[in-house]
Amino acid sequence: MFHTVTTVSGHKVSFTELYLIPVIENDITVNYVSAKQIKIDDVLYVTSNDHLIASTITTKIMKTKSGYYASLTMSGVVNGIMSSCYDNVQNHESTHFSSDLLRGFYR
Template sequence: MHSKTNIFYIILIGFIILLNIDSSSSDHDDHHDDHHDGGTQCFSGDSLIKLSNGEYKEIGNLQSGDEIITIDQSKIISTEMVMILDKQISKQALFYTLRTDSDNEISLTQYHLIPTIDSNGNENYLFAKQIKIGDYLFVLFNGKLKYSPVINITIEMKKGYYAPLTMKGTLLINNVLASCFANVNNHHLAQYYMAPFRYYYKFAQFMSVYDPFNINKTEGLYSTVNMMFYFARYFRSDALYL
């Protein structure tokens, strides 16, 4: 993983973030129009996110620095919201809505990753379209971690989708654990390549800049993410599903 090519790729993306951080708002829509129609896509606009203070916030209202709940190595922890990788308020997308026995629902686009637990207790990340009835998802139920089987799957068009990025690379959507990443084959590799965003976010916080990615001003696929897909096609095409 830590080859010279990978290190070069991370450094390159870091420079791209710095070069595009001020211009992303103005030229963002043009980048998005040229991108693959799937974009990153992600979660439906009706998704609710649980904050560390116990309150819930609509996914479209998330801000950089929000402390939200996630699950890491079977532990319930807090993680920070870094940015929105892709935000579409009015566009429609096809969603796989998974309902669990615990009566939780999560709506994801077909190539969005979600962790499951197998009979041996191992965690596996699958695309939403690969999930089958009976697969176990991680859910937060009455404040405790639970493994709950999927009992119903519906495919439907919904308006609006959002792709939040957290420090841990995961988050709870309607109390169901999900990856922050779509259109990639490996959750952990995607988290590795998102390091420049996390580093820049922490640096911006240190400099008292609390919205370094202009979350409220940009709509569409973030310009740097668009460039990351472009470079990944050359350096790590095996890691993408586009």
Template sequence: MYIFKIVILYLVAIHHSYGQARDGADASSTDVGIGCFSDDSSVMLTNGKQKQISYLQTGDEILAVDHLKIIPTEMVFMLDKQRSKQAKFYTFITDSGHQISLTGLHLIPIISSNNKMNYIAARQVQLDDQLYVRMSGHMKSSAVRNITIEIKKGYFAPLTLTARFISVNEPFNNNRTDGIHWLVQFIY
């Protein structure tokens, strides 16, 4: 496990340094870069508390989803952490009232017409696409009813150890206890 973590950290360092040169691309200059969450997103910790995504630290135990099962996992590394940079975000609101903001190339699972999970870039999501949400401990689908494109300050890309999804709740609210979460796939 220790060697696995070292390899991941090495790959992350190489990936993160790519695009840092003067002519490279980053999330604020183009749509090319790491798939990111906005600063106002939060995650559910395994103890039931929420934590704003910008305050996640290596070793934090968070709830995630793997093969449509909710599991605990560890946040290994923040692939990208930009508190002051701005980026273009696609914000989706569903019929159920859930909301999430993602950078354009971030992959998100939708339910296709044949009832299968497909991953598409956030910028390709359309009205009436069915997104996965978690309500009261169960996974449900909800249609996208509104899409806005906005510039937001701050973006973050956490990497988890075992799961492809991370439960994200938006916007961050310390008093929120209704258990509503988004299931969003990381592209790493």
């Protein structure tokens, strides 16, 4: 199952349901939640003129698609929307810390 979200800024992306996405809470706190948990009116960081800005989710569509896709990025930005580089993990921060060595070898 893929969850496709669109933000008020016009950014649109599809995630598998366990993909982690940083949601802004109380204007300052970032909480990583799975795509299946995000909802309309949640606020995400998106890129605009090379800066990150807050943008509210206006639509969410769930759809079964063929295949499997996991985006692995160095920047953590997919289609202009800030996201985690991880899928199906309990904690973004611990997984990110434990994969530092691998990222170091890549660079």
